[in-house]
Amino acid sequence: MTGAVAAPGLTLVSHALCPYVQRVAIVLHEKGLAFERRTIDLAHKPDWFLALSPLGKTPVLQVRGQSLFESAVICEYLDEVATPALHPQDPLQRARHRAWMEFGSAVLGSIGAFYSAPDEATLQARAHDLRGRFVQIEDALGQRSGPGPYFAGPDFGMVDAVFGPVFRYFDVIDPLPGMADLGLWQGLPRVAHWRAALAARTSVQQAVGADYAEGLRTFLRARGSALSRRMGAVAA
Structure with missing residues (x-):
């Protein structure tokens, strides 16, 4: 990512077609955060993924060894920790x-x-x-x-x-x-x-x-x- 800010430990566990993964990726790009993308096949979920995602769904964002699941939660977290803010102030x-x-x-x-x-x-x-x-x-x-x-x-x-x-x-x-x-x-x-x-x-x-x-x-x-x-x- 050109001009991205280094953010050690950010890994976005993805499915290639998942729209919820896309919204997280968009937010990461808007904030200039560098991240690794790890794509899985949801039809054949690996055991390591099921250990990260209690709901068995993408996306999962791994942050410094901890895992966040559910796209809305991930987006809210990113808006709290990185600029520019994507929510209104009011x-x-x-x-x-x-x-x-x-x-x-x-x-x-x-x-x-x-x-x-x-x-x-x-x-x-x-x-x-x-x-x-x-x-x-x-x-x-x-x-x-x-x-x-x-x-x-x-x-x-x-x-x-x-x-x-x-x-x-x-x-x-x-x-x-x-x-x-x-x-x-x-x-x-x-x-x-x-x-x-x-x-x-x-x-x-x-x-x-x-x-x-x-x-x-x-x-x-x-x-x-x-x-x-x-x-x-x-x-x-």
């Missing part, structure tokens, strides 16, 4: 941003239900659910106190770190057949602008490897879902 606004971080996790759940939908009717229903989430975000972006490309305006913050991985899914999904017909993004100019700003952010780009898109396509094809079948049609 307690009310800070609480509001934490609530929108939780909303981002709910959106990830909706994305999982979408790409796992077993048939086209369910896919359409899950797309409708996702569209409702994005409309809520559009409304929230309209309440910003000042101009700027990010959730709170001109300054990149923790909510932005959460939503960078959310939108990244659709760089792979949007080009699939019929996706435009689902209308996920129609009439959401603020969301579109935010999405583009996050995609252009160096920390967001650096949070995944060069093979992320192909890895996600492989994962989605293997789901046996309605979306998988659409991808199969493209491959054919």
Whole structure:
């Protein structure tokens, strides 16, 4: 990492596609903290990983021989110990941003239900659910106190770190057949602008490897879902 501050003992235990790992990596990059990345296969979890992560999930951040798990906890820790601060100073606004971080996790759940939908009717229903989430975000972006490309305006913050991985899914999904017909993004100019700003952010780009898109396509094809079948049609 160019210009990173030395931070002995920082190891991010990762899965290549995990959006929760990505949000931690984004925060580490935003703060200029050097870290080692150790990638595992969650389908074949090594014993040493299970000893670190009581929930058996990524990410885990190893800090001077101790292990932190759960991405929100890790991000909060990093914001306490390293600058620049990614949360607002005002307690009310800070609480509001934490609530929108939780909303981002709910959106990830909706994305999982979408790409796992077993048939086209369910896919359409899950797309409708996702569209409702994005409309809520559009409304929230309209309440910003000042101009700027990010959730709170001109300054990149923790909510932005959460939503960078959310939108990244659709760089792979949007080009699939019929996706435009689902209308996920129609009439959401603020969301579109935010999405583009996050995609252009160096920390967001650096949070995944060069093979992320192909890895996600492989994962989605293997789901046996309605979306998988659409991808199969493209491959054919």
